[in-house]
Amino acid sequence: MATVKYAAVGCGGMGRRHLRGMARLYQSSRRNMELVAVCDLNQENANFLADEARDLLGARPRVFVDIAQMAREMPDLQAADVTTDTGSHHAVATACLNAGLHVQCEKPLAVTMRGCNLAIEAARRNRRILSVAENFRRDPINRLVKALIADGAIGTPRLMIETTIGGRDTLFITPWRHMKKTGTITLDEGVHHADILRYYLGEFRYVWGETRLHEKTRQNTKSAGPGGFYARWSGGFPDTVEATGEDALYAHITFESGAIGHWINDHAGHGLRQSARHVYGSKGSLECPGDRNGRPITLHLDDGTVIDDGRILDYAPSYKLSPLAAELFGGERVWTYSFEFNDTDSRILALEYHELGDCILNNHAPEVTGEEARADVALNYAPFESGRLGRPVTLADMIHGRADAYQREIDIALGLLTPAAV
Ligand SMILES: NC(=O)c1ccc[n+]([C@@H]2O[C@H](COP(=O)([O-])OP(=O)(O)OC[C@H]3O[C@@H](n4cnc5c(N)ncnc54)[C@H](O)[C@@H]3O)[C@@H](O)[C@H]2O)c1
Structure with missing residues (x-):
């Protein structure tokens, strides 16, 4: 070949x-x-x-x-x-x-x-x-959710609730993930969720939102990071890091279809940790298990039907993985899988x-073209900009620089915008 x-x-x-x-x-x-x-x-x-x-x-x-x-x-x-x-x-x-x-x-x-x-x-x-x-989005379980929505399993999608809360004041993998100019955690991790929101529900029309920097000092717990790959560096990071980038995002999204998204991406959460993803439609709802864990999706219908096993495939006739995904995950229409994190990760990569x-x-x-990925970044930064402008922002506002109050400082530092142009 x-x-x-x-x-x-x-x-x-x-x-x-x-x-x-x-x-x-x-x-x-x-x-x-x-x-x-x-x-x-x-x-x-x-x-x-x-x-x-x-x-x-x-x-x-x-x-x-x-x-x-x-x-x-x-x-x-x-x-x-x-x-x-x-x-x-x-x-x-x-x-x-x-x-x-x-x-x-x-x-x-x-x-x-x-x-x-x-x-x-x-x-x-x-x-x-x-x-x-x-x-x-390449996780087979997310491919299956997408097919369930497209095939009408829950009727017309109306609402998606995407929630990530946790992290307290600990350092998230590397110091640069807490700095505004190097891609703060609500962008670096948040953009995955922006992509999933758009992957499931289509393009966004506008976003209301706010962001916060809750935890200004992050503690280095010397964690080896996801999959254990960062152990050789984490010991060398400072014991504490003074954060400059936002660590929490709260957004209300209106999609082009009219569906609504409620999105929390809070990496400074204390107490109960949460990671939840639900999609509600005109006929039922999907309880999605999240990413790279292979757990089953649960479909809830109004007549009391609850499906959390292989019968879910009956509701997604269009679901079919690519030949390589089928080879790596054990079939064209897998509805669950069970691998260690690193084994799942490497298959998706x-x-x-x-x-x-x-x-x-x-x-x-x-x-995921450059334009598609840019729309993910736009959805991700929209709550940052909306909060500063005190109004909803659109995709066009984001692409054409009409909503950039938060990003300007980064653009100037990186030479992407001259101070005179502001
Ligand atoms: N998709 C995922 O699940 C996932 C998970 C973790 C990280 N990431 C992404 O991967 C990227 C890297 O993250 P990481 O955790 O590996 O960071 P890291 O800090 O561990 O590694 C970054 C590396 O890039 C090198 N580097 C920096 N600037 C360079 C340049 N101009 N030319 C050549 N090398 C340069 C650094 O020396 C370092 O070795 C980030 O964008 C992050 O968002 C994605």
């Missing part, structure tokens, strides 16, 4: 997780990509990932600290997988696109809407694919990589 030669750009925790996704793709019957280089400003991180790649993939990729040099020295290179920290995505993705590489970029596409626009424009100018690695390879080899657009 033809393979696309690619470089892993960003060799931190998520770079390590992506490598496991690639190892999963290598082991599958549909391998269509090949890791040939790694690149990180931090050479130690790059060398560490190259060593892990040698062990997991059987060949050590070349190591670089500079994207332009990498592209010059490796003329066969076709793509870059960007897993640098969020605040650098716009610059790194744009540098890769300008070097002639197709790009898969981790979510969020950029730390501001102007950053998103920059990356989208670079992809257009260079005629290269820009795909955003939004993994939650393999799907992302495979899609990128397929887009490049067969010249088609990815599922």
